[in-house]
Amino acid sequence: MEPVKVGLLGLGTVGGGTARVLQRNFDEIARRAGREIRIVHAAARDLPPGQIPEGAEGIPITEDAFEVVNNPDVDIVVELIGGYSPARELVMRAIANDKHVVTANKALIALYGNEIFSAAQEQGVMVAFEAAVAGGIPIIKAIREGLAANRIEWIAGIINGTGNFILTEMRDKGRSFGDVLAEAQALGYAEADPTFDVEGVDAAHKLTILAAIAFGIPLKYDRCYAEGISRISPEDVSYAQEFGYRIKHLGITRRTGSGIELRVHPTLIPQKRLIANVNGVMNAVLVKGDAVGPTLYYGAGAGSEPTASAVVADIIDVARALTSDPENRVPHLAFQPGSLADLPILSMEDVETSYYLRMNAADRPGVLAEVTGIFGKLGISIEAMKQKQPAEDETTVPIVLLTHKVAERQMNEALARIEALDAVSGPVVRIRMESLG
Amino acid sequence: MEPVKVGLLGLGTVGGGTARVLQRNFDEIARRAGREIRIVHAAARDLPPGQIPEGAEGIPITEDAFEVVNNPDVDIVVELIGGYSPARELVMRAIANDKHVVTANKALIALYGNEIFSAAQEQGVMVAFEAAVAGGIPIIKAIREGLAANRIEWIAGIINGTGNFILTEMRDKGRSFGDVLAEAQALGYAEADPTFDVEGVDAAHKLTILAAIAFGIPLKYDRCYAEGISRISPEDVSYAQEFGYRIKHLGITRRTGSGIELRVHPTLIPQKRLIANVNGVMNAVLVKGDAVGPTLYYGAGAGSEPTASAVVADIIDVARALTSDPENRVPHLAFQPGSLADLPILSMEDVETSYYLRMNAADRPGVLAEVTGIFGKLGISIEAMKQKQPAEDETTVPIVLLTHKVAERQMNEALARIEALDAVSGPVVRIRMESLG
Numbered sequence: 001m002e003p004v005k006v007g008l009l010g011l012g013t014v015g016g017g018t019a020r021v022l023q024r025n026f027d028e029i030a031r032r033a034g035r036e037i038r039i040v041h042a043a044a045r046d047l048p049p050g051q052i053p054e055g056a057e058g059i060p061i062t063e064d065a066f067e068v069v070n071n072p073d074v075d076i077v078v079e080l081i082g083g084y085s086p087a088r089e090l091v092m093r094a095i096a097n098d099k100h101v102v103t104a105n106k107a108l109i110a111l112y113g114n115e116i117f118s119a120a121q122e123q124g125v126m127v128a129f130e131a132a133v134a135g136g137i138p139i140i141k142a143i144r145e146g147l148a149a150n151r152i153e154w155i156a157g158i159i160n161g162t163g164n165f166i167l168t169e170m171r172d173k174g175r176s177f178g179d180v181l182a183e184a185q186a187l188g189y190a191e192a193d194p195t196f197d198v199e200g201v202d203a204a205h206k207l208t209i210l211a212a213i214a215f216g217i218p219l220k221y222d223r224c225y226a227e228g229i230s231r232i233s234p235e236d237v238s239y240a241q242e243f244g245y246r247i248k249h250l251g252i253t254r255r256t257g258s259g260i261e262l263r264v265h266p267t268l269i270p271q272k273r274l275i276a277n278v279n280g281v282m283n284a285v286l287v288k289g290d291a292v293g294p295t296l297y298y299g300a301g302a303g304s305e306p307t308a309s310a311v312v313a314d315i316i317d318v319a320r321a322l323t324s325d326p327e328n329r330v331p332h333l334a335f336q337p338g339s340l341a342d343l344p345i346l347s348m349e350d351v352e353t354s355y356y357l358r359m360n361a362a363d364r365p366g367v368l369a370e371v372t373g374i375f376g377k378l379g380i381s382i383e384a385m386k387q388k389q390p391a392e393d394e395t396t397v398p399i400v401l402l403t404h405k406v407a408e409r410q411m412n413e414a415l416a417r418i419e420a421l422d423a424v425s426g427p428v429v430r431i432r433m434e435s436l437g
Numbered sequence: 438m439e440p441v442k443v444g445l446l447g448l449g450t451v452g453g454g455t456a457r458v459l460q461r462n463f464d465e466i467a468r469r470a471g472r473e474i475r476i477v478h479a480a481a482r483d484l485p486p487g488q489i490p491e492g493a494e495g496i497p498i499t500e501d502a503f504e505v506v507n508n509p510d511v512d513i514v515v516e517l518i519g520g521y522s523p524a525r526e527l528v529m530r531a532i533a534n535d536k537h538v539v540t541a542n543k544a545l546i547a548l549y550g551n552e553i554f555s556a557a558q559e560q561g562v563m564v565a566f567e568a569a570v571a572g573g574i575p576i577i578k579a580i581r582e583g584l585a586a587n588r589i590e591w592i593a594g595i596i597n598g599t600g601n602f603i604l605t606e607m608r609d610k611g612r613s614f615g616d617v618l619a620e621a622q623a624l625g626y627a628e629a630d631p632t633f634d635v636e637g638v639d640a641a642h643k644l645t646i647l648a649a650i651a652f653g654i655p656l657k658y659d660r661c662y663a664e665g666i667s668r669i670s671p672e673d674v675s676y677a678q679e680f681g682y683r684i685k686h687l688g689i690t691r692r693t694g695s696g697i698e699l700r701v702h703p704t705l706i707p708q709k710r711l712i713a714n715v716n717g718v719m720n721a722v723l724v725k726g727d728a729v730g731p732t733l734y735y736g737a738g739a740g741s742e743p744t745a746s747a748v749v750a751d752i753i754d755v756a757r758a759l760t761s762d763p764e765n766r767v768p769h770l771a772f773q774p775g776s777l778a779d780l781p782i783l784s785m786e787d788v789e790t791s792y793y794l795r796m797n798a799a800d801r802p803g804v805l806a807e808v809t810g811i812f813g814k815l816g817i818s819i820e821a822m823k824q825k826q827p828a829e830d831e832t833t834v835p836i837v838l839l840t841h842k843v844a845e846r847q848m849n850e851a852l853a854r855i856e857a858l859d860a861v862s863g864p865v866v867r868i869r870m871e872s873l874g
Binding site (some may be wrong): 148274 | 454458459461462465466468469470567573574575578579581582583584585586587588593652653654655657660661662668669670672673676677679680682684687689692693695696697698699700702703704705706707710711712714715723726727728729730731732733734735736737742743745746747748749750753754776778779780781782783785787788793795821823825835837839866868869870871872873
């Protein structure tokens, strides 16, 4: 089958990430999509000479994005320039030229989506925009397809990473808004003009899109209320905490009897809620459906490769939808049947993890040395240890240990030797540990 | 366009939920799917006479499921009987009869999926199984489509609600495994024979499916290691906590240089991780992709309507894939363009929320009465209040209040009156609150 030919507009943070991911995972993506995905033409301005991004080597690069959009060889135009103009004109031209479009441009979709989708529908092409909301989290797909059985009741999301980073730092370190904002700008999280992030404009763009797909309404950015976080003080953060709450900058949209709520503002939420524990630059979207109840989607809401992850997923989706014969549907096991790999499954003895261990040992000197000696000989290192107090009438004490990573085979051997010690009674309790970092 | 005709096998918890959701959200689903979805034939055994589940009224119901599978009028067979036999024979017959299949049966897919998918591929029909893993969470779709750009590195999931309920109770209340299990059985969370839940068999079924779609390998249930939670003691739960960890029953699958790890066992994880805070019967799956980084998916992993949510999403997906012309693709805004609704967006004045309020008031008797008097007159009730200590050299004290729900219009009026008081200096800080419950 013919490769899918992509024209890439923009080779900046997200464009560069998209080229890199398409190249690095070229085989894996072809195994999933059932065909190869190739960038055949790219547009970038002010690219320093000789600074071709990884993955874009050998691809013709033009300064005039309209050349890409007018290239008859391109099947899918991927718009990663951002902003309103010329992004809007480029997308409309691509549609008129009968090309499918993938975009990460939330401002464009929130303001001009109605016009864009209407042109696309008339022309019979697709416009995909997963990357426009919450970066790498597949939230558009989750709501539009995964929860398609539900009447959506409400959505509440942390959908601006910079704002969440600032609020997290204010809470964790008692710092002021201005102080953290300056750091975020230095770290490159916030733009030099931070208005879009901290005044809620960016979140309002994204919330407008979420509301449309949740409730089946047109995009109504001009009706979205947006209030920023610049007036939140350290006292408020601390008082909220005293009451058991955290302050998060939420986008909230809700169906009520009289209409749709569509609002972005700082919000106190109970600290026991999972979403209250989403910290730093991470995003999360909580969706309440009438059948499924609450579901939450968490991940990186911005950044080069997280956003590229969503862009490439959209390219694959469009490629799959171009035909829907059995060879091109979403494969049952995600990869095309002829492309399954017969990787071996490891035996547990070959798996390496850290361990929590608990044993009962005689309450006399030298026992700990015997136990740690066995670990030492087998190359198992100990991360932490506690010897608990013996209960009254007990001649043994519980010893609790955390180890560093070791193959299960080694641990089996160590535990066999420890259980054989006179000073240790009964079996050693062993629970594996994962840092999930 | 013709309705999609569904044959439903099973009218128990999940089958009944599916009939109910399809009926209740009939219009909303048709707006999304672009056509009506109708149950035309159902099979159920031992249905008490006159006990037709909601949504199945007027549908012919047979005791012989093969009648449904052989009904030439049925487009999609939905298998919600569970177990290996006759589910396996019914699904294979449905495929041979050229029908698409939707199933929630994880045991069937984990053990016989390779054979089932191969037959389906040959016949050119689809077999969808979103409901087989993590109930209503669209995790199959997220991994298979939403993260299709990624090389998946590992997955760690809480994918058995009963086990998580037991561990949560053990931690929160210091109870023993046996004690909580008995309660779970009484509450109907755990089966009379709890082996599948507490010994990790059910989780191993689900993990086998996740590993296949993550890594592009065949289903290998017989290679999955499963260890249960029955030997976890209250001491271990409490010691783990002392070290900053929680014990969760995780399914873990990981790509390593030498093969795939595939294992279900109790696991200590740092309590600061979001997944460590997934409590009770809820499920969550953490997926690490090379481009997107970690993403997490959280929701109800079982139950009538959460599972039905996934079943119906699959039916809609299959319906959409039957043709992929522009009228039948996933619509841009989730609903068909002709089906968008022009619901009004509420003004913020009409939105009701609770509020956090902070004001600086003169440190003298009677001020609090003035403030609360204003709230009382406007029908705003106070949930909690704290009067802070005045700072040295200060003649005002901060008063912090939480209110119950009230329309923003009322609150604006109250704050205008309070700010006009002589005893209150400066503006009142106001942050909205949401319980997200």
